């Protein structure tokens with residue numbers, strides 16, 4: 323069930339009218355449904371029928387402490403890609419033995435911090451990183467648990483910028499070099515091979531690329547085991563797609579769960595899944611107020627108080643996001659609107675040629691499906707404040723991230739005496 327519905331002409335999140343929240347919270351703001359987050363996690367969890375697995379929430383999709391803690395309390399682990407994310411995961415109560423560290427550019431400092439915090443596994447993405455991890459582990463007299471991230475050369479996902487599993491992408495070790503890389507890893511001090519890892523991309527609604535990647539992994543695991551390597555953990559990454567457009571058919575989570583069992587259930591491995599978007603994307607709306615209506619010869623613009631610095635997906639990825647008014651508008655006479663923000667870039671838009679009934683100044687609008695790769699990608703471009711984030715639970719709501727006002731942003735700058 324959707325957590326965002328019109329009732330008596332008012333858009334609600336769970337049991338509260340968004341207009342009520344907007345009376346108390348300055349727009350624009352992100353607004354999340356706590357129960358949607360929990361339902362998404364449970365749906366995925368229930369679709370999996372494996373003897374041993376961890377869902378490791380991919381923190382990059384939304385790293386707010388309240389959101390990580392929501393999943394942590396449901397038993398989630400974490401997939402992190404920086405020391406900052408690792409600190410966030412630990413602070414939100416995720417046990418270190420449920421944390422995997424991915425990413426192609428881990429620094430010595432980050433590696434040392436992760437070793438000292440006894441994480442479950444490093445997903446290593448290059449030979450250089452393997453050697454650095456070996457050095458850092460040896461210095462600390464520790465054996466670090468390692469999976470090599472294999473690049474399977476599989477095309478998947480909705481967008482070039484979020485495809486990660488093709489040969490030309492910067493991620494992982496070419497699958498053709500997997501065996502020799504494992505041979506090298508097994509000889510390095512401080513390295514204990516425990517698994518293998520793959521992540522092919524994001525917003526994947528078609529099950530076939532997952533099938534292909536699992537088939538390849540099974541083949542590689544057989545070869546590695548025949549050579550004597552201990553492959554007890556298989557991290558299949560994230561990438562599970564969601565519905566953004568009303569006509570989009572999202573990945574069927576139960577099909578995904580069934581595929582995991584069919585292809586990987588007999589391997590005797592702990593399976594790790596790293597979903598981000600699936601858990602968070604549809605949990606949130608961005609509430610924004612109409613500042614001006616500007617009709618030109620060619621376009622009808624709705625200029626709103628949110629901007630690309632608050633939510634960059636439409637301009638960065640050409641991503642579609644449904645935009646609806648908070649007061650239900652049942653007019654039949656629809657107009658084409660371009661919904662744009664105040665930032666001085668033509669790329670500052672949320673939607674083009676969006677069909678809506680008449681919109682007036684001060685009307686509130688909801689940009690939907692902004693829970694993943696939304697607030698985490700925000701910036702202070704044009705010296706605009708960082709906006710509030712709100713979490714709703716039934717009839718109650720709380721601020722889960724405070725606004726950072728422009729003065730605070732300006733005061734971080736320092737002026738040397740000689741300027």
Ligand SMILES: Cc1ncc(COP(=O)(O)O)c(C=O)c1O
Pocket residue numbers: 380382383401424425486521523524525559560561562596597598599600694
């Ligand atoms: C290694 C890794 N795992 C998991 C994810 C999460 O992907 P998604 O949000 O599509 O599930 C990403 C996203 O880029 C990733 O790079």
